[in-house]
Every structure is written in structure tokens, then in C-alpha cells.
Amino acid sequence: MAKIDAKKSESLTNTQIELRIHANPDYLCVVRTAVRQTVCIFGLQEDKAESITLAVVEALTNVIRHSYGGPCEKPIIVGLNKICCGDKNRPAVEIVIRDFGKQVDAEAIKSRDLDELRPGGVGVHIIHSVMDDVEFSHADDCGTQLRMVKYIT
Amino acid sequence: MADSSSSQNIIRGVRHQGKAMILELGGEIDMKCSAELKAKFAELYKQNPQVLVVNMVKVEFLDSSGLASLVGALKWCRQNDSEFKLAGLCKRVKSIFEICKLESIFQIYDSEDEALS
Known part of the structure; x- marks a missing residue:
């Protein structure tokens, strides 16, 4: 698993839109609204915007449940960028989710048997199904950063 | 900290037909x-419904937590010789069933009337 640059661990830098919430499910609806609106402004079609919104909610739910062990007042940062990346430098939406909780091994919560609907496993399955690139990184001090990319075209 | 006990009232009603x-x-x-949804299902199980229809016309978003509650209800119905049906899913809600490849294990109908017919 990749390591997060320690200089970038306190906050996300150069993000076009950044949300900072407590790890509280009450705020998931706020993030949903912001993500839907933002990725549409970035140029994504409505159906893709909905899928990305679902992936972000699944990621935040996993952070609250697994990284923080339940709702608390610790922070989660969500960054949204419109970037160009990949071999053909295609326009894409980049979403970065940073937490400061327990580092959970992505392998430990990877998608297993969907019939079991194991918490975390289904969320990771959805994230991988919806997004084009998914990368988990650990910080030296604490926390995990999830970077997800969805190409616009 | 926000009040986690606050509810947006996802339970809109229970009817018999x-x-x-x-x-x-x-x-x-x-x-x-x-x-809250799991607790509502647990309450309904006590009445031993022969057919349990979930009308989702007014559901605007469903994540894997909600999906897990529906799978739990489906399992209960299968174990208790009851039918479990979902009705009126919008495209946005239906997509999570497709992503998780679960649309084939549920009986999904376009409307409540179709589910009841």
C-alpha cells in the first residue's frame, strides 16, 4: 500500500472543492448533495454522477465504521477535483477522502461473497465497480487516504 | 456534534391489502x-406476513446499509415461507441492485399494483 506524503497529511492541498465533516452519519446527506452538484458541474452525466455519489457515501460509511469505529467528532476530508489524467490525458473527476483514524488494510475489507453483505466488503465492491481508478494510501502518523478517479468521457 | 437520534422519517406507513x-x-x-429500517422489519415479522411488499416509490437514495436491511428481510421471508417483493424503484435506487448483482435474487416490480396482482 502506498504512503501519503507527510506534508500533505494535515489537509488536502490544491483541491478545487473541499468538505470537512465530523465522522457522523447525519452529515452524509450534505456530502451527497455537494458531490452530486459538483461532479455535474465538472461535466459528468447524471447517471454517472449518481454512481459516484453512491461510491463516496460507501467510502465515508466505511471510514465511520472501520477507521473510527463508529460515529465521532473526528474529521473526514473530502476533496473534489476536475483533472486530466491517464494515457490520453482524459478529463476526469478525482475524489480524495482522507481520514485520521485506524488504518484498515484494504485487503481485509475487500469484496467477498456478496450474499453475505458483509459491512465494508460491499462498499469496497461498489467503489471498485463504479470508479475507474481506486487507490488506498496510508499516512505515517495515522489515517488513510482513498483516491478515486472517474473519467468524464 | 449533530443529534444522531434525529430522523428523516424513512418509514412512511404500513398498510394491509x-x-x-x-x-x-x-x-x-x-x-x-x-x-431504523431493520427495527421496523423486526416489528413486521411478529405479524407473520404471508406477502411483504416494500413500496419504494418515494425512496430517493439507497446505499449498501439499506440494501443489507432489504437482504435481511428477504432472508427472513424465505425462512418463513413468505413472499418478499420490492415495488417502484427509481433508476437511481435500482442501480445499486445492478452494481451488486442482486437484482435477480429479489422480486422487483415497477409498481405496487403489479407486486400485488
Whole structure:
């Protein structure tokens, strides 16, 4: 698993839109609204915007449940960028989710048997199904950063 | 800290029609309210419904927490010789069933009337 640059661990830098919430499910609806609106402004079609919104909610739910062990007042940062990346430098939406909780091994919560609907496993399955690139990184001090990319075209 | 006990009222009502019990849901179902949904299903199981229809016409969002509650209800119905049906899913809600490849294990109908017919 990749390591997060320690200089970038306190906050996300150069993000076009950044949300900072407590790890509280009450705020998931706020993030949903912001993500839907933002990725549409970035140029994504409505159906893709909905899928990305679902992936972000699944990621935040996993952070609250697994990284923080339940709702608390610790922070989660969500960054949204419109970037160009990949071999053909295609326009894409980049979403970065940073937490400061327990580092959970992505392998430990990877998608297993969907019939079991194991918490975390289904969320990771959805994230991988919806997004084009998914990368988990650990910080030296604490926390995990999830970077997800969805190409616009 | 926000009040976690606050609810957006996802349970919109319970009705009976013949042998069927109809649970009407609405709003956005996520981690915040999935426990409320599981508790409602547990309450309905006590009445031993022969057919349990979940009307989801007013559901605007469903995540894996809500999906897990529906899978739990499906399992209960299978174990208790009851039918479990979902009705009125919008495209946005239906997509999570497709992503998780679960649309084939549920009986999904376009409308409540179709589910009851």
C-alpha cells in the first residue's frame, strides 16, 4: 500500500472543492448533495454522477465504521477535483477522502461473497465497480487516504 | 456534534391489502437510518406476513446499509415461507441492485399494483 506524503497529511492541498465533516452519519446527506452538484458541474452525466455519489457515501460509511469505529467528532476530508489524467490525458473527476483514524488494510475489507453483505466488503465492491481508478494510501502518523478517479468521457 | 437520534422519517406507513403487508418507504436510506429500517422489519415479522411488499416509490437514495436491511428481510421471508417483493424503484435506487448483482435474487416490480396482482 502506498504512503501519503507527510506534508500533505494535515489537509488536502490544491483541491478545487473541499468538505470537512465530523465522522457522523447525519452529515452524509450534505456530502451527497455537494458531490452530486459538483461532479455535474465538472461535466459528468447524471447517471454517472449518481454512481459516484453512491461510491463516496460507501467510502465515508466505511471510514465511520472501520477507521473510527463508529460515529465521532473526528474529521473526514473530502476533496473534489476536475483533472486530466491517464494515457490520453482524459478529463476526469478525482475524489480524495482522507481520514485520521485506524488504518484498515484494504485487503481485509475487500469484496467477498456478496450474499453475505458483509459491512465494508460491499462498499469496497461498489467503489471498485463504479470508479475507474481506486487507490488506498496510508499516512505515517495515522489515517488513510482513498483516491478515486472517474473519467468524464 | 449533530443529534444522531434525529430522523428523516424513512418509514412512511404500513398498510394491509388481503394477505399482503405493504411497507412504504421514502427519503434517503443510508447508514444513518438503516437501523431504523431493520427495527421496523423486526416489528413486521411478529405479524407473520404471508406477502411483504416494500413500496419504494418515494425512496430517493439507497446505499449498501439499506440494501443489507432489504437482504435481511428477504432472508427472513424465505425462512418463513413468505413472499418478499420490492415495488417502484427509481433508476437511481435500482442501480445499486445492478452494481451488486442482486437484482435477480429479489422480486422487483415497477409498481405496487403489479407486486400485488
